[in-house]
Amino acid sequence: MEDLIYWKEQALDFLIQIKTVYDFQNVDAFRRNLLLRMKELTKCDDIYFIIKEDEISEKITYSNQIELEGTFTETSFLKDPSTEKQYSYHEKVKVGRSHFLKEDTTVIYIPLFELHIKGSIVLGWNSPLQLSDGVDYFFNVCITRLKEVLKLNYMIFSLEELRIKFNAVFHSVSQALIFVDETDNNAWINSKAKEILGIYSEYEVLSPIVISEYMRMFRENAINENEITAIATELFKDPEKEINNWLWKFKNSVYKVSSKPVITERKKGRLWMFEDISEIYFANQRLAENNEEFKAANDHLSEQNALILSQNEEIQFKNNRLEEINQEKNALINIVSHDLKSPFQQIQGMAQVIEMISPLQGDQKVFIDNIKVVSKKGLNLVKDILDISAIEQQKINKQEEIIDLQKFLAIEIKICQTVADKKNIKIHLNYESQYSELYTDPDFLRRILDNLISNAVKFSYNEKNIYVHVTSRTDKIIISIKDEGQGMTELDKQHLFEKFKKLSARPTAGESSSGLGLSIVKLLVEQLNGTITCESEWGHGTTFILEFNTTEVE
Amino acid sequence: MNSIEKNNVTITGNQDSKETLVFGHGFGTDQTYWRFVIKAFSERYKIITFDNVGAGKSAPAAYSNNKYSHLQSYADDIIDLTEELDIKDAVFIGHSVSGITGMLASIKAAEIFSKHIFINASPRYLNDDGYIGGFEQSDLDKLYNTMQSNYHAWVSGFAPTFMGNPEKPELAIEFANSLSALRPDIAYTVCKVIFQSDHRKDLGKFNKKSLIIQSIKDIAVPIEVAMYLNKNIKDSTLFKINADGHFPHISAPDEVIKALKTFI
Structure with missing residues (x-):
């Protein structure tokens, strides 16, 4: 009977004392103190708070034996309590040397299978314990309360964590946020919102009236105030209206505003969001x-x-x-x-x-x-x-064929030489080309050469020379006709191949000149896909250079 | 799960002998690394070898990153397995980290081992004021980073460096293979637990007769560490052996056997 009263008193003590160890700022200290109180009241020799980190990791988190804190153990050999009890009693447990419990300890094992915490509380007595109904009463009361307090402690801790996370998000987003809570008649405002509304209060909860006054002042500065007011009026008429992409334009800034109702079973309010879109x-x-x-x-x-x-x-x-x-x-x-x-x-x-x-x-x-x-x-x-x-x-019509160019030139020069002989002019042929054949129209070529050589004779004084020089470079045959005549001025060279252009030089023996010869030459050379150029200087003779492709010779 | 299964315990040697040798392997290896050394003792002694949880052929289900983030958990396993085999007054031979876990087991359960042999073991790998551990935190952070970003590349660099003996490349290949066989996340946790451990304070609680065997050239454990162990373990003898690398029991087994025979 004495024993029974003793345990019940201890239970009452625990309920009273538990308030004195509330410490919701420091979960560790709270849990440790709670355990120590329990140790005192039960007069057990050792107490352990074990958290199950995973299937095989049971960690001693708090204990009166501080050196064991942080080590791993196992409790699977301790039987779970029967369904009506919250603890199980074990006398003289046999454990290995690796175990935290001493051999032959009497143990009360309190498994914790809460949503927020998995593990156990283990109390150990070095000598067997006198069990009575009072013990049962004590543990049932204590464990129930203990679980409640642990849960409360966890909730407060979670709430605090949530508050920290919420504040981190609420105050660091770039948008200005205002939540007007109509149920509690207060308004939450983040740092960015205070900044744009010009509120210099350190509180994050303000009166909705204050906030709406600041919002009104803010709105009045807008360039499109009338437009804003019109929409705002609609909003106040219909508390469930949601508005997005509402532009509030100011001289140097523009905000995209959204305003949406937040209506749940217990809460009614409105969330305002101002996004600074000035830059964009x-x-x-x-x-x-x-x-x-x-x-x-x-x-x-x-x-x-x-x-x-x-x-x-x-x-x-x-x-x-x-x-x-x-x-x-x-x-x-x-x-x-x-x-x-x-x-x-x-x-x-x-x-x-x-x-x-x-x-x-x-x-x-x-x-x-x-x-x-x-x-x-x-x-x-x-x-x-x-x-x-x-x-x-x-x-x-052009009629092209392969000719032996060297032979062709020899004959041509021979014919021209008879005319040149009259002025004692000597025509020299110097053939240095690697190509001996040319695919051309021989009539065209003859007229070209006739014209150029007879011009050279015509415009040269007696006793001079004319040089016909044939060379070649990649896929080209080059025929140059050089005289020691009067040469040409720069102006001559510009109009050389134009029709009826008479040049500065005059035939030296009264020969006739139509002024069409070089035009014909140029046209014929083009017909043969060749080019003609002229190098000359007034008083220093003239050289005409003809270039023909050899590629057409297959 | 019993310890025999959990730690893949093997009993060889002279089964009738009253004298037992228990061999504990180090990080990245398993009990097969003792194959050369145990031959020299199998006639006279009962020989127990095992794989640490997380290594070799230990039971995969027994491993947890939480539980094995403390070397004491490995020590508890040693206590459990010796209890299960009813071993008392045995000799514990621990390579590297097992030297320390064997010591922790002996501190908790004094009757299991009468003598300890530490082979290239270290109570702390990081340098500290007045203590040469061989590593700076920045070296280790680099090592952890490489390990996390490309485990197999890390293995190919780590294995030859710690094994030494470049003239016997097959040794580094064997070590690389046993490292590669580890689950990378386990290897990472275990490696970090070992390198960040500091059991210098436990040396004072330990009073078994001990032999400290140390290779003269070991990148993981400098000779100063062996001297520190020798100084801080009351009844200890330091035996330097002419070996290269962190694994003399596989690279220079004769030297290790010679040293062991002076003591066992």
């Missing part, structure tokens, strides 16, 4: 302005483009007209030249007949000779004109 808003605005400029520039370009197109059309039209005129001109030249050719031939024929039928005397002979020279000149001119127009109109 103004950047967008600048972009839009730039776009305008671009558009204007684009329009201008389009106009100019249209103008160019119309000018192009005009040019095309004029071109067509020119082409027509050119064709007309060519037709005219053909007709005129043909009609001129036969009178010149007839004049020449007549002059020869006059010479034959009667011996000429004195000036008669001179006049007849002049008639012959003039008519020949005229005939040549007509021939040249016909040639040039034929080439231009591509009426002459």
